[in-house]
Amino acid sequence: MTQPITILGGGLAGGLIAYALSQKRPEVPFLLHERAEVLGGNHVWSFFDGDVAAEDRWLVEPFISHSWQGYDVRFPELSRTLASRYNSIESEQFDAVLRRALPAERLRLGSAVAAAAEASGGGAVIDTRGPGDLATLDAGWQKFVGLELHTAEPHGLTRPIVMDATVEQIDGYRFVYVLPFGPQTLFIEDTYYSDGPELDVEAVKARILDYARAKGWAVTPANRQEAGVLPVVVRGDFDAYWASTGTGIAKAGMRAGLFHATTGYSLPDAVRLAARIARAPDLSAAALERLTHGHAARAWRRRGFYRLLDTMLFRAARPDERYRVMQRFYGLPEPLIQRFYAAETSVFDKLRILTGNPPIPIPRAIGAIIRNRA
Structure with a gap:
């Protein structure tokens, strides 16, 4: 008899695992617990086509809310249009697709679980309930606030602005991110790479509205507002991070340390792990713990360059x-940029990134690396 699986957390990582099992392993009994009444929370997740392997595209295709051919970046001394397709998933679409795909008896909404052990029922558990102890990491912070806005007239954007760093540089590296969700609908996010995690949401919302007005858009806020603070990891103890949320159980998403160390992107990792779980011949508790821990530990080791x-x-x-x-x-x-976002930077890419005319004086960069390793 196949051992039942309990998935804790109905966010991106947990929802994709549940969807993958429902599509590829219908014989496996599972139960998805989510403490809220909706799946996916209130989020917009975005990814480049190159972030997801062709053989795993089935896992994200039904969830895509918007897709554009190409995107723009803007800096004080560089403006560029890149050809890569860019996609966004809205949490409302994520919730709707999962509700259609999963039988009602597989869902437990409004179900908060204090400890993984109490939810297992003797079967396997996959814990996806947010990050581990961030104190085990030495990190900077990526902070953001996003607002959906309606424009009085068509805004004229046909593709996203993934980074507009022509704005005033406040609290570290600041850029504005703009997604055209419709002819008169924009999602604008103001992002900061800062030394501290403090986030003044109201001040950032005011800057977003100022940005829209400066572009000539007369805007009215819609219902969507998103805010977050993500670690940008400089160094850390993976074993301590994993153990901070318990041992002996499988984990996914931020809980497993599966996110891009520089961008904070978690979707590519969530897709890879969900697809791997769906292919695994052994879905017992012990096998899932070995699979997820080994997968996350290898990713951590391979990504030292980003740190x-x-x-x-x-x-x-x-x-x-x-x-x-x-x-x-x-x-x-552009191919190098695509591989970077997918966390698949090659040896030659690394050399290309680190050589040439670096924007940081080499002695200062070397000194920082030495101090960080001390």
């Missing part, structure tokens, strides 16, 4: 010059 870049960004670059790092990065070949 090195974060060291230079937060420990070597002055806050008001951090934008120069991203400005130079976006002048590099």
Whole structure:
């Protein structure tokens, strides 16, 4: 008899695992617990086509709310249009697709679980309930507030602005992110790469409205508002991070440390792990713990380069010059940029990123790396 699986958390990671099992392993009994009354919370997740392998596209295709061919970036000394397709998932679409795909008996909404052990019922548990102890990490912070806005007239954007760093640089590296959800609907997010996690939501909302007015858009806020603070990891103890939320159970998403160390992106990792779980021949509790822990530990080891870049960004670059790092990065070949976001940077990519005319003085960068390793 197949052992039942309890998935804790109906966010991106937990929802994708449940969907993958429902589509590829219908014989496996599972139960998805979510403390809220909706799945996916209140989020907009975005990804480039290159972030998801072709063989895993089935896992995200039904959830996509918007898709655009190409995107723009804007810096004080560089403006560029890149050809990669960009996609966004709204949490309302995520919730609707999961409700259609999952039998009602597989869902427990409004179900808060204090400890993984009490939910297992003797079967396997996959815990996806948010991050572990961030005190085990040395990190900078990516902070953001996003607002959906209606424009009085068509705004004229046909593709996203993924980074507009021509704005005033406040509290570190600041950029504005704009998604055209419709002819008169925009989702605008104001993002900061800062030394501290403090976020003044009302002040940032005011800056978003100022940005819209400066673009000539007369806007009215809609219902969607999103805010968050994510770690940008410089270094950390993976074993301590994993153990901070318990041992002996499977984990996914932020709980497992599965997020891009520089961008904070978690969707590519969520897709990869959900697809791998759906392919696994053994879904017992012990096998799932080994699979998820091993998968996350390998990802952590492979991504030391991104933590090195974060060291230079937060420990070597002055806050008001951090934008120069991203400005130079976006002048590099587009395939390299695609591989970076997918966390698949090659050896040659790494050499290309670190050589040439770096925006941070080399002695200062080397000094920061040495201090961080001390």
